[in-house]
Amino acid sequence: MELEEVPLEKKRNGDGEGASKLVVEVKAEEEGQPDHYAALQTPAEDIYAEASFGGSPAKAGKKTEGNARLYRIGWLFLTMICLVLLLAVIVLSVKLQTGSPDCQGTGEDGKGKCRNDFPKIQAQKVDCNPCGDGWLLFEKTCFYLSTVRLNWSMSKNNCTAGGGSLAVITSQSVQTFLTGETNGYFWIGLRRTGSQWKWVDNTALGDSYWEGKPSRGDCGLLKGSPQKNWISSSCTSVAYFICEKTA
Template sequence: MDSMEIDDSFYINKNLLKEGLVTKVDFQRRKQPSRCVTVCLGLLCAVLLAGNIGQFIYYEIISQFQGVRLQDSYDASAAERKQLEAKLSNLTEEKGQLQQSYTALTTERDEFRASFNNLTNENNQLQASYNTIKRESDQLQTSFNNMQKSHNNLTSTKDQLQTNYRNLQREKDEFQTLSITLRANRDQLQSNYSSLKKNKDQLQISYNTMSTSKDDLQIRYNSLTNDKDRLQSSYNSQQNEKEQLQNKYNSLVKVKDELEKKINKVRAGRPCQRGWSKFEMSCYFVSTKRKNWTLSREDCIAEGADLVIIDSRDEQVFVNGLMTLRLNVWIGMTDSVTEGTWTWVDGTPVTTTYWEAGQPNSHKGGQDCGEIMQRSSGVETWNDETCSYVQKYICEQ
């Protein structure tokens, strides 16, 4: 292959590779949304609100997780691109060095060829001179006896010419060796060119793979964007329904409050059944049986009541007066759902408290139910106790 054809082919392949690596890679960071989470409709307001909040949190976590995965994929592709660019730069430098070496060897080969031609011409000239002298020597042979001295000179000249001929033959062999060396160097350059072309093809394959991965990521991103828009639409619809339910709930609360006022008026004039004690609008009963907190509450519910709820100082004094001295009884509060957060059996938080000094202390970590301890004086008589403990209880109706 001619040196000019090798050089042109190498540069064309180089430019094609450079164009593919520089202009085709373009990743964008995007946060990725999540998949659809179905929300159950028709629940009460509190359950619907909790479901919506859980859906929103789930959506945010999945979106962040997908964003991290896409970011990791983008970083890996960017790192691979940098490695490919570094390899391309190294190959370009090696090509330049090989081109310089090839040019230097070509110049040296031309110089040797010119020298060889000059020496060949000189050899031909010397050969012609030798032939002329040989003819003159033949002509002078007849007068050898008279020209002995001239004959010796001619013999010396002949020997010198023979020596020159041998030197020219040796230089010819050296030029032949140099020619073989140049041919070997040309073959090595051809091998290097083939290796570079193979590396270029491998880089092109890697680039095509990265382009395919980029297209797949773009398709996934578009799909997730559509899912996000659909979830946003569903969320907005659920939000509107929630607001409508909230309005209905507020209306029901107003109706409930009005009904409670009417019920309280009725209860205020209603007498308690036998064995029950009346205080304001409620009736109270101190059991004669001893049970754990859960079974005590079941007994109260069976009577149409529940464990007592104490929400005022007067009621605390009244309940304390119903019990005999030093008697401990169950009342309707517990922190079994969340440790340290006490609530009444009707779900309302305990805000007005009458804990005994140092209580509640959740002794050994298992005291989750409330009791009242009868004292002759003072109203701070509440204590936390293990719910499985068996004792009496007070119902409120």
């Protein structure tokens, strides 16, 4: 009698189907579970965001807004400083262009007028010279001692261009004053025409202060101390010169 193998095959087939179902179910369960390793290898982006900004996005936004406010305040402060400095430069420029005040009167009268106009300025610091810069005031006459040397004719022309003339010495007081102010040889407005000495204003020579008898040269020089210090020299020689004008 032969054994029937059909039921055995059916059993095996049944077992195979059951095994297949079991494998499918296990794989399904594995696929349904989260991949913990993948989660560790690919961290969420919000971790980096929190590490970069040091907190939540709301806190970062408040910090940025605070910095912008500080920048605006600093910019306004620097702008105000620049405006103040610009105003100071303008004021100083105006004062420099204005210069010292003009004074009316001469001698002590002129200084008194300056003191009255500017009572807050110390009297010794007031520059009150009606003659102008570089000129010396004496007895209502302004004198200028040159710092360059020219011949007599050019010296005369320079004085005329400045509104004056070469110095005319007609008194002992003026002679003494100029002698004390000079150190060297200075042309004065004295010239010989023929045999007669005349001043540049065409008046004849009166009192004179010759060092000795004038012999050579037709133009007069004042050479400083002593009191009798006039000498004559060639008009083409070069020397300093003294100008004068009315204050």
